[in-house]
Amino acid sequence: MKRNLILAAVTALLFLAAVGGCWLVMHMPGGMVAVIRQDGKEVYRVDLSQVETPYTMSFSDGAGGENVVLIEPGAISMQSANCPDGLCMQMGTIRTGGLPVVCLPHHIMIEIEGSTPDAPDVQAY
Amino acid sequence: MYRRFCLIALLPLLFCGCGRDAANTPVKCTAEMMGTFVTVTLYGENPDSLRQAADAALDRAAELEQMLSPTIPDSELCYVNAHAVEAPVSVSPEFAEVLDAAIGYNICSDGALDCTMGRLIALWSIGTDGARVPAPDEITALLPDDTPRVKWDGRKVQLLEDGVQLHFGAVAKGYIADEMKEVLTAHGVESGLIVLGGNVLTIGEKSDGIPWTVAITDPIAPDSIAGTLQVSGMSVVTSGNYERYFEHDGVRYHHILDPGMGCPADSGLASVTIVAGSSLTCDALSTAAYVLGAEEGMALLESIPDAEAVFITQEGRILTTSGIDAYQFAEVNP
Numbered sequence: 001m002k003r004n005l006i007l008a009a010v011t012a013l014l015f016l017a018a019v020g021g022c023w024l025v026m027h028m029p030g031g032m033v034a035v036i037r038q039d040g041k042e043v044y045r046v047d048l049s050q051v052e053t054p055y056t057m058s059f060s061d062g063a064g065g066e067n068v069v070l071i072e073p074g075a076i077s078m079q080s081a082n083c084p085d086g087l088c089m090q091m092g093t094i095r096t097g098g099l100p101v102v103c104l105p106h107h108i109m110i111e112i113e114g115s116t117p118d119a120p121d122v123q124a125y
Numbered sequence: 126m127y128r129r130f131c132l133i134a135l136l137p138l139l140f141c142g143c144g145r146d147a148a149n150t151p152v153k154c155t156a157e158m159m160g161t162f163v164t165v166t167l168y169g170e171n172p173d174s175l176r177q178a179a180d181a182a183l184d185r186a187a188e189l190e191q192m193l194s195p196t197i198p199d200s201e202l203c204y205v206n207a208h209a210v211e212a213p214v215s216v217s218p219e220f221a222e223v224l225d226a227a228i229g230y231n232i233c234s235d236g237a238l239d240c241t242m243g244r245l246i247a248l249w250s251i252g253t254d255g256a257r258v259p260a261p262d263e264i265t266a267l268l269p270d271d272t273p274r275v276k277w278d279g280r281k282v283q284l285l286e287d288g289v290q291l292h293f294g295a296v297a298k299g300y301i302a303d304e305m306k307e308v309l310t311a312h313g314v315e316s317g318l319i320v321l322g323g324n325v326l327t328i329g330e331k332s333d334g335i336p337w338t339v340a341i342t343d344p345i346a347p348d349s350i351a352g353t354l355q356v357s358g359m360s361v362v363t364s365g366n367y368e369r370y371f372e373h374d375g376v377r378y379h380h381i382l383d384p385g386m387g388c389p390a391d392s393g394l395a396s397v398t399i400v401a402g403s404s405l406t407c408d409a410l411s412t413a414a415y416v417l418g419a420e421e422g423m424a425l426l427e428s429i430p431d432a433e434a435v436f437i438t439q440e441g442r443i444l445t446t447s448g449i450d451a452y453q454f455a456e457v458n459p
Binding site: 037039040084085087090091092093094098099100102104105107109111113120121122123124125 | 153155156157160161162164252254256318320323324325327331337338339340341342346347348350353361362363365368369370371398
């Protein structure tokens, strides 16, 4: 009888762990991966949730175009660019998927893939 | 009895790890065309077939860009602009569809959308290295008068004034997105997103069967969102004064030109977002309504079935069409 009770208790614990595990897997954020593309090709990828110290990355288009991207914990932005309009710098800092930072003159796009479950799937702009 | 209970209770273990199935890992392809970025994100069980579908859709977009681009020197559009003054020029079925649509929206918007403004757009060159504020007489010389500028019989087009140039900036991206969607659905794609320079076109629903949440950019603070829409299989397109612009002497000159004035439209609106089944419809109506302003733009939208809109004024006020509830528009931080 006592053995059966222990078996039932262990089973109940396993059951709760399994259900809890399933729930966690289905609801955990999918990561905050920033992807930088140049001329349509991926040139850099970083999980922003793993970034602890801000740093910068420089990109050149080979024709005098220079962009500096600032990568921070959970955020990414265009810190500087020598493009004529400077719109990429004015697009601010992005923290979720949806709106990418785009430097059309230098053919660079920065976007965040994966996000929190409540974040929009896509952004019209 | 206890053993039977244990076996039943342990059944959920079999389903551990089912939370992130293959359908949740999208195939994503990006390309640069039409002076912007195009991204195709597809969901499904077979990544190889999804990738093939995305490649086919991007190939189709490139094919259409070759017809409709004003910047590719040997595009069909450039050929028409160069030769259709002397004599009528036959055009491809795709070109005809776009021209038909552009003329139709020109009529229904009372001229707020005008595909004959090619030279005016080139004069301002907004969004290029050569952007500048033209002299008033340069603008006046290019404004339309009451005479027709284009002769179109459904097959051949003729430009009736020397210097008139066609430009499909307000309709081409929408048309291309619709054509890309056709290619993807013909390949069996049931769930996905096409984003063409900020124009959104959804395919079906998300893999979990619920609508896509599409955010609308806040035109006053473009790194924030103003609201969200829930859509399935619909397109969402925004025209706003924050997309392409340049500043001169502290004044912002954005890319949406008012055909009547020849200058960036100053109708009191900061952005217009349209939801409709066709991305071409969204593209054309968002531009036309932006030029018309809140009152006339809203009247235009209310007269068109199956298209809804969210207007945001320059003061940040939000106006919606009567049927927007169908898409559960939710304002962010109202």
